[in-house]
Amino acid sequence: MTARMLPKNRIEEFVGRLLEQAEVVAPRRVEVGDVFYGAVASAEEVAWDYGHAVEPLKRFLLPQRETMLRYSTGDKVRVEAELDEQERVFLGIRCCDVTGIGVLDAMFGGDTPDPYYMSRRERSTVIALTCLQAPDETCFCVCCDAGPFLAKGYDQQWTSLPEGMLVEVGSERGEALVRSNDDLFDEASVDQVAARYRLAREAEQTFGDFKSYIAGAMSKLSMNEVDPKVWEQAALRCMECGGCTYLCPTCSCFTVTDRMEDSSGVRERHWDACLYSCYAREASGHNPRPEREDRLRARFFHKISYQWAQRNGRQACVGCGRCVVGCMAWAHMPAITEGIRRGVMT
Amino acid sequence: MAELATVCPFCGCGCGLYLHVIDDVVVGVSPSRAHPISQGRLCVKGWHAHEMVDNPQRLTHPLVRRGDELVEASWEEAVEVAANGLRKVADSAGAQAIGVLGSARCTNEANYVLVRFARGTLGTPSIDCSQRIHSVPEVALNAGNSRPGLDTGQIADLDESDLILLVGSDPTEEHPAVAARVYRARQRGARVISVSTRTHPLAALADVHLPVRPGGELKLLGSILHVLLVEQGMAGDADVSGLPELRASVADLPPEETQAATSVPAEAVREAALLYASSKRATVVYSTGLALSLHASAAAQSLENLAALGASGAGPKATVLGLLSRNNLQGCRDMGVAPDLLPGYTALGDDAAVEKLERAWRCELNRETGLASWQMMGKARAMYIMGDDITRTMPGAGVAREALASLDFLVVQDIFMSPAAAMADVVLPAAAFAEQDGTWTNLERRVQRIHRAVSPPGEAREDWRIVAGVSGAMGKPISYEDAQQIFEEIKDLLPVYAGVFYPPLAVNGGIRWPTAQPRDAGGAPAAREKIGVAAPPEDALKESAAGAETSDEYPLLMAADPTLRPWDGEVTVCHTLTAAGEFTVMDQDYPDGMLCLNPEDAKRFEVRGGRPARVVSATGEGQMQVRVTDEVPRGIALVPYNQAARSGPMEVSSQPVSGRPVLAPTPISVGPVQ
Numbered sequence A: 001m002t003a004r005m006l007p008k009n010r011i012e013e014f015v016g017r018l019l020e021q022a023e024v025v026a027p028r029r030v031e032v033g034d035v036f037y038g039a040v041a042s043a044e045e046v047a048w049d050y051g052h053a054v055e056p057l058k059r060f061l062l063p064q065r066e067t068m069l070r071y072s073t074g075d076k077v078r079v080e081a082e083l084d085e086q087e088r089v090f091l092g093i094r095c096c097d098v099t100g101i102g103v104l105d106a107m108f109g110g111d112t113p114d115p116y117y118m119s120r121r122e123r124s125t126v127i128a129l130t131c132l133q134a135p136d137e138t139c140f141c142v143c144c145d146a147g148p149f150l151a152k153g154y155d156q157q158w159t160s161l162p163e164g165m166l167v168e169v170g171s172e173r174g175e176a177l178v179r180s181n182d183d184l185f186d187e188a189s190v191d192q193v194a195a196r197y198r199l200a201r202e203a204e205q206t207f208g209d210f211k212s213y214i215a216g217a218m219s220k221l222s223m224n225e226v227d228p229k230v231w232e233q234a235a236l237r238c239m240e241c242g243g244c245t246y247l248c249p250t251c252s253c254f255t256v257t258d259r260m261e262d263s264s265g266v267r268e269r270h271w272d273a274c275l276y277s278c279y280a281r282e283a284s285g286h287n288p289r290p291e292r293e294d295r296l297r298a299r300f301f302h303k304i305s306y307q308w309a310q311r312n313g314r315q316a317c318v319g320c321g322r323c324v325v326g327c328m329a330w331a332h333m334p335a336i337t338e339g340i341r342r343g344v345m346t
Numbered sequence B: 001m002a003e004l005a006t007v008c009p010f011c012g013c014g015c016g017l018y019l020h021v022i023d024d025v026v027v028g029v030s031p032s033r034a035h036p037i038s039q040g041r042l043c044v045k046g047w048h049a050h051e052m053v054d055n056p057q058r059l060t061h062p063l064v065r066r067g068d069e070l071v072e073a074s075w076e077e078a079v080e081v082a083a084n085g086l087r088k089v090a091d092s093a094g095a096q097a098i099g100v101l102g103s104a105r106c107t108n109e110a111n112y113v114l115v116r117f118a119r120g121t122l123g124t125p126s127i128d129c130s131q132r133i134h135s136v137p138e139v140a141l142n143a144g145n146s147r148p149g150l151d152t153g154q155i156a157d158l159d160e161s162d163l164i165l166l167v168g169s170d171p172t173e174e175h176p177a178v179a180a181r182v183y184r185a186r187q188r189g190a191r192v193i194s195v196s197t198r199t200h201p202l203a204a205l206a207d208v209h210l211p212v213r214p215g216g217e218l219k220l221l222g223s224i225l226h227v228l229l230v231e232q233g234m235a236g237d238a239d240v241s242g243l244p245e246l247r248a249s250v251a252d253l254p255p256e257e258t259q260a261a262t263s264v265p266a267e268a269v270r271e272a273a274l275l276y277a278s279s280k281r282a283t284v285v286y287s288t289g290l291a292l293s294l295h296a297s298a299a300a301q302s303l304e305n306l307a308a309l310g311a312s313g314a315g316p317k318a319t320v321l322g323l324l325s326r327n328n329l330q331g332c333r334d335m336g337v338a339p340d341l342l343p344g345y346t347a348l349g350d351d352a353a354v355e356k357l358e359r360a361w362r363c364e365l366n367r368e369t370g371l372a373s374w375q376m377m378g379k380a381r382a383m384y385i386m387g388d389d390i391t392r393t394m395p396g397a398g399v400a401r402e403a404l405a406s407l408d409f410l411v412v413q414d415i416f417m418s419p420a421a422a423m424a425d426v427v428l429p430a431a432a433f434a435e436q437d438g439t440w441t442n443l444e445r446r447v448q449r450i451h452r453a454v455s456p457p458g459e460a461r462e463d464w465r466i467v468a469g470v471s472g473a474m475g476k477p478i479s480y481e482d483a484q485q486i487f488e489e490i491k492d493l494l495p496v497y498a499g500v501f502y503p504p505l506a507v508n509g510g511i512r513w514p515t516a517q518p519r520d521a522g523g524a525p526a527a528r529e530k531i532g533v534a535a536p537p538e539d540a541l542k543e544s545a546a547g548a549e550t551s552d553e554y555p556l557l558m559a560a561d562p563t564l565r566p567w568d569g570e571v572t573v574c575h576t577l578t579a580a581g582e583f584t585v586m587d588q589d590y591p592d593g594m595l596c597l598n599p600e601d602a603k604r605f606e607v608r609g610g611r612p613a614r615v616v617s618a619t620g621e622g623q624m625q626v627r628v629t630d631e632v633p634r635g636i637a638l639v640p641y642n643q644a645a646r647s648g649p650m651e652v653s654s655q656p657v658s659g660r661p662v663l664a665p666t667p668i669s670v671g672p673v674q
Ligand code: SF4
Pocket: B008, B009, B010, B011, B012, B013, B014, B015, B041, B042, B043, B044, B045, B046, B047, B175, B176, B177, B178
């Protein structure tokens, strides 16, 4: 591990320099006390001691609504793609959310890369902030190998020590950022590195009751051994709000719509959810997943089956716990994996 | 990207959400975790609230009718045409021939100004909001502690309860934020009792579910009270006025006696009553399933009786939570959008209070009782409709459309070309919720701020400004600086809003009125000075016994279920693009009406799911598409209320006292289409 120290009194300077080159997206408190990741104008705005952001970073890589291209017909057909080319530094991001980006990368960056996503992703630097204690009672990243500290997946990973930030470098991009600001970073001492490992162990002890029995559920899901009752019971509850998918760092369903006026138009992409009854509905009215239990099964298969884990490089739940908060009906990931384990939803 | 805290524009729960804005366009929504209602959750409507704002189908310019067409006009011209048209009708037929409809979608400020416009400028007492039909008639029910022994609950009461009684309410469809609390309460061990014809998801998961035959609700509640008061001899320590009368009224209602009328086995009723009695803290929830029944007031009173008994020490402490269907239906009532009240529940005969309003508004007010929305149909000669969905809410096939078509003059202000707007002489484009400031009051009387996050499209304007403009063109200017100034006046003039301040409303879920209402920290109702119960009117009990009799010829009882797909076809959700799919399925798959039948009945009458069936009643026949579902008990056929209201073959009857129209359960026979 290459580790450096960014002393407390130089953090502001470092963030200031980042702001000269890029938009800095960091956790910040908004008006009624909620924390969101969002663009900050100074280091002061960053809520370093935040619990959990209401939403993951997804919005900044896959917006809820984005313009893909503009076109006009008539004598000459013109099509202009609209790519977001803003440089961004994601700073102070929770480990679960950083891990989530990796799953989105697998989805949008595979054999046929998605230009809209990749344009944003290639211009982004990810600086994770480790959790010294569970940010929320709903967190279960410890069940998902996605926190509270990470071994990979970041450009830099910061751990808050009394004297400043211990900075681990995880990529060429992260290294370049240290190199170009060499004057601000000190070498980390052996003690400081040791402290990081001690803090990681201690942090893991602070996680609460929201366990998710992912491994067991994965095996049953992958082998098609889940008791169908579980899906029926889950379907009875699920209200199709879509909240679990919208709040999930790794869900990526979208729909594409055209807004046409006379001879010109805009093509937009919107978030969609595989749980919505109309998501897979075809123009004929035929729906390949007509029942809610079919859709729930499909979603959880996508999230945590071996088959998908192989494609994504890992299972797609990062244990951020947002579905626990956002689910209207108590049919979130830990409730479902527990249901799969017991063969009944409680 | 900036986040702006505001409130969800759909149901009466009033979830807190953030709008994401880039370059004056709303591009997304996030839930608020800190907000006391949403707590980090939104339903499918809330998650897509931004989509109805920046929708290409928004009305952007005033339109006036030229022959068959609505053509663009300037604001000056449109307002002039509107003013002249209204004046002409007033001159020829009298001001009371003009009907005015306010909106449960619009702000308190807009509705308040509309009342001033109707009673002051136009001089008509006929002002109403058609969505009011979807609430229990007694204004007092949600008007705070204005009656002895009455307390109205808040959503957070569900968190404190060990028992939840759902009556005529399917919150999973109508009030998702309430359903979320019920699910969480279940998870920590609270018991759930459900009373509704349909076995909706929370009924299926309930500890006891009483699948009551449509029309049997009042009797069923009477039997529950019978078990508690007569069989169990439940009694508290405090004096309860009206208790002997109540006990006498339910004396003849042991569950065995009512079983035929309610179709609920006596043991189940007894089990429910005993479970209720064994709890410590109950929340009693009712909604449109009760509000749109024939004896809604008496049934709601039965629930209030439970709360009053609890307050006297008999049975669990209980609060009653009446769920209102629309984001600002409560506020609409608070602002006096009703033909028999003035803002703040001021009685028309309260001279001192009326004069206070007249002084503030510098005009004389019409103090008569006007026409209610349903009475306007066919009686009004002209109408001014502000964001009201009358063609959807008015029961009776085609009633609203025919009435609107027969008007001499119609002005509609709205954000979309609603069916009413398409028939108007003048269409005035309004700002959507994200484009105007103001307040809404949720179903628990939480007055919340909404914010202008983006500019309205084209020339659309805030609702209150449009109304004030038309008033000005009629020679009676209404001038306010902004929504805040209107709110300050509301707060100063209406005792019910006293103490509710405008600026802090943006923070943490607003302020509940009355602000003086004492509650302990847990949200439990405060001690009352006097506790009273009321027996249901005798004839209500008798009538509900008769109900609609089925026969060999018409063996099924068809009823309209207002809790079933209540949002399908609603103008704003249908323009909420991603979510619209969820709310147009019914019209796509069941265009003639969704007839929900129990699998056994479907088999017996040889009809198949997804296929049309012939439906015959004593008064007519038609076709509907069948949905086969266990949710419906045998012998009953359920149709979504809003579909039945528009096109169904059900008879319209009226609730006693209030005279509100409701769809009467109708015996039918069902068979395959030949
Ligand atoms: S529950 Fe009601 S207020 Fe909350 S998001 Fe849904 S429609 Fe909006």
